Amino acid sequence: GIGLSGAGASAENYVAITTAAYVNGDGSKGVKGKSITITADDISKISVIVGAASMAAGLGGSVGGSFSIGVGLARNTIRNDVRAYASKADTLLHARSGKLIITATENATISATASAASVAASAAASVGVALTGAGASAENIILTNTKAYIEGSKVASNGNLEITAKAESTINATVIAASAAAAGGTGGVGASIGAAEAINLIGYSDKSTRSANDGLVTAYISNSQVKTSSAATIRLLADNTATINADILAGSVAVSGGAVGASLSGSGASALNKVATKVRSYISGNLSNSIQGGNLDIDARDKSIINADVKAASLAATFAGAGVAVSIGVSLAKNTITSEIESYIGSGAIVTGGDVDIDAFEDATIHAVAVAASVAGATGLGVAASGGGSDVDNIISTVTKAHITGADLNVSGQVNVDAEDVLTTSAKVATANLAAALISMSAGGSISDLTIETMTQAYVDGSTIVAGSLAVAANATPKAEVESLGVNAGTLAVGVSKADVTVRPTASADIRGSSTNIKTNSLSVTANVKLPSSGYSGNAMATGSSGGLIGTDATLVSVTNTSKAEALLSGGTFDIDGGSFVGADTQTRQRGEANSIAIGGLAAGASTSNVTSRTTTTAKTGEGISFEGKALTLRAEGNDDNFADTLAGAAGGLAASGSLANTTNHSRVNAVTGGTITLTKGVVSGANNT
Numbered sequence: 001g002i003g004l005s006g007a008g009a010s011a012e013n014y015v016a017i018t019t020a021a022y023v024n025g026d027g028s029k030g031v032k033g034k035s036i037t038i039t040a041d042d043i044s045k046i047s048v049i050v051g052a053a054s055m056a057a058g059l060g061g062s063v064g065g066s067f068s069i070g071v072g073l074a075r076n077t078i079r080n081d082v083r084a085y086a087s088k089a090d091t092l093l094h095a096r097s098g099k100l101i102i103t104a105t106e107n108a109t110i111s112a113t114a115s116a117a118s119v120a121a122s123a124a125a126s127v128g129v130a131l132t133g134a135g136a137s138a139e140n141i142i143l144t145n146t147k148a149y150i151e152g153s154k155v156a157s158n159g160n161l162e163i164t165a166k167a168e169s170t171i172n173a174t175v176i177a178a179s180a181a182a183a184g185g186t187g188g189v190g191a192s193i194g195a196a197e198a199i200n201l202i203g204y205s206d207k208s209t210r211s212a213n214d215g216l217v218t219a220y221i222s223n224s225q226v227k228t229s230s231a232a233t234i235r236l237l238a239d240n241t242a243t244i245n246a247d248i249l250a251g252s253v254a255v256s257g258g259a260v261g262a263s264l265s266g267s268g269a270s271a272l273n274k275v276a277t278k279v280r281s282y283i284s285g286n287l288s289n290s291i292q293g294g295n296l297d298i299d300a301r302d303k304s305i306i307n308a309d310v311k312a313a314s315l316a317a318t319f320a321g322a323g324v325a326v327s328i329g330v331s332l333a334k335n336t337i338t339s340e341i342e343s344y345i346g347s348g349a350i351v352t353g354g355d356v357d358i359d360a361f362e363d364a365t366i367h368a369v370a371v372a373a374s375v376a377g378a379t380g381l382g383v384a385a386s387g388g389g390s391d392v393d394n395i396i397s398t399v400t401k402a403h404i405t406g407a408d409l410n411v412s413g414q415v416n417v418d419a420e421d422v423l424t425t426s427a428k429v430a431t432a433n434l435a436a437a438l439i440s441m442s443a444g445g446s447i448s449d450l451t452i453e454t455m456t457q458a459y460v461d462g463s464t465i466v467a468g469s470l471a472v473a474a475n476a477t478p479k480a481e482v483e484s485l486g487v488n489a490g491t492l493a494v495g496v497s498k499a500d501v502t503v504r505p506t507a508s509a510d511i512r513g514s515s516t517n518i519k520t521n522s523l524s525v526t527a528n529v530k531l532p533s534s535g536y537s538g539n540a541m542a543t544g545s546s547g548g549l550i551g552t553d554a555t556l557v558s559v560t561n562t563s564k565a566e567a568l569l570s571g572g573t574f575d576i577d578g579g580s581f582v583g584a585d586t587q588t589r590q591r592g593e594a595n596s597i598a599i600g601g602l603a604a605g606a607s608t609s610n611v612t613s614r615t616t617t618t619a620k621t622g623e624g625i626s627f628e629g630k631a632l633t634l635r636a637e638g639n640d641d642n643f644a645d646t647l648a649g650a651a652g653g654l655a656a657s658g659s660l661a662n663t664t665n666h667s668r669v670n671a672v673t674g675g676t677i678t679l680t681k682g683v684v685s686g687a688n689n690t
Helices: none
Strands: 002-015 018-024 031-033 036-059 063-087 093-095 100-123 127-151 154-157 161-184 187-202 216-222 225-228 233-284 290-292 295-345 350-353 356-378 381-405 408-411 414-436 439-461 464-466 469-489 492-512 517-520 522-529 538-547 550-561 564-599 602-613 616-651 654-665 668-672 676-689
Touching: 002 100, 018 036, 036 093, 036 127, 063 161, 100 187, 127 233, 161 216, 187 295, 225 233, 233 356, 295 350, 295 414, 356 439, 414 492, 439 469, 439 538, 469 517, 469 550, 492 522, 492 538, 517 522, 550 616, 564 654
Parallel strands: 002 063, 018 063, 031 093, 036 100, 063 127, 093 154, 100 161, 127 187, 127 216, 154 225, 161 233, 187 233, 216 233, 225 290, 233 295, 290 350, 295 356, 295 381, 350 408, 356 414, 381 439, 408 464, 414 469, 439 492, 464 517, 469 522, 469 538, 492 550, 492 564, 517 564, 538 564, 550 602, 564 616, 602 654, 616 668, 616 676
Antiparallel strands: 002 036, 036 063, 063 100, 100 127, 127 161, 161 187, 356 381, 381 414, 414 439, 469 492, 522 564, 538 550, 550 564, 564 602, 602 616, 616 654
16 A cells, blocks of 8 residues: 655745834924923734644555655744934923933744654555655744834923833744655665744844844933933943754654564754844934933943754664665754944033943843754664764853043032853763664764853043043853763763863953043052853863663763953043053853763773863053153952863773863963053052962
């Protein structure tokens, strides 16, 4: 008998909305009210479930065959533009007694489930063949642009002036594929494949193209005059949250029986998750740009999260007098967060008032799990081969800036310029392969690569600041931890487990520019690379084991930290009534552990662990500065803690093992004074490294 079956389901959803609330021009008399609120708000949701199931059976007769395929596909896109603004209100936009509020809010959510199942069964007196495949895929894209702003206007408010752009983007993706084949007869052949894939993109229009005009969250005042009461606060906030949750599962089973049998099974699960955001909050312009009032708060924030769980399982078994079973399982996860966060007062801005706070903050997290399991078995005069691998690649790359550039500030309070990154990535990777037969082969690998690269900058450039105090601070806190595990068993068993961690943060705080003039009671410029609240800056562990007549296993671990912290007075003129502090601090902790065990008549095991720190810490006054003050303290401190551990073991008739653990520390710590410095109490310089 012959059985044929196929099923397919697909869904495509597209949302594109433009939402705007605005004042565009105000006539000869202006726009006035007790309070003024301009709000643009969008909520967009896509929820989709796609499923396909197929079954075929070919039974009876001399020859039987069954063929089945199931496919489930989903593609979803949200592309929205939300704006709230006041533009060309050049007479007067006036909130006479209350607040003036401009708010743009975007909330975009995609929830997608794609599944496919396929079963084929065949039984015949002579030859039975069953072939089946199941594939499921989901592609989800969110591209949004959220802006709140005042441009080319005159604005007055007796109460607070609040400009807020806020965006939330969320993708929840679940993809499942399952396939099973069973065949029997004098000769039986069963073949099955299951594949599941998810592509989730925020700020990317396709797998490799970052969209220049999407993934933007912006709050700003440009080319405008703004005045509030001295008791009021002017606040600009650009706030973004991006979240991807991906759960991917693929399974495949192939079974055959008879005098002669062959079973072939393969499963693959993969996830590609990418987030790209640009969040900016600022005041700038070169046309009568004057900001007068109480306190000024300019804030840009991003929180990006990726959670990926990818699993694949494959089983091939033949119950025959002579047979072959081959099974392969593969699990892949690639996750990337790329962001640009910027908060600033820019060229042409003139600011008077109380306290000024300029903050840029990034909080990025990637957590990934990749697991692959493969089993192959054959009875009688059988041959079995099992192979598989898991691979995780996590990348966090950010640029976070807070600065004052080409501006004029004359305020009575504190001026704080702060940039901060908190970056965390973790992964658990596991592969298990088992082959059982008269002759069996098993091979697999668990590979992971984690990278954190960030530029955290806080600076003043080409500006005049008269204030009670000035503090410029850049802080970076990286954390990358991974565990790779591999197990292989068969007559011939080969395994490789590899874990790499690279941490490259730069924290830079600087006051520069020949036209910069600073007059305050106190001055602080600090740059810090910090330890996480728990764990390590970089931590990698790899464990592998192989067993069989011939067993070989290798584990390779590499952890590298090239942190840099620099606090600088590079240029400008300084008149500081009190004390001044310029300090840089780098604190790192690295750990690498590699374990390898091989068992067999012929066994070999090898492990290597390399842990390296190359850090640079600098506190410096440049040759181009002119500094007058009461006291100046320069301090540079560095502390690098490296630990490497290895274990290699081999047991059998002929066994050999080797291990190598290596730690390297190349660190530079400098406190350097230069330029023209006049002090009433003196200068203190210190550099320390441990």
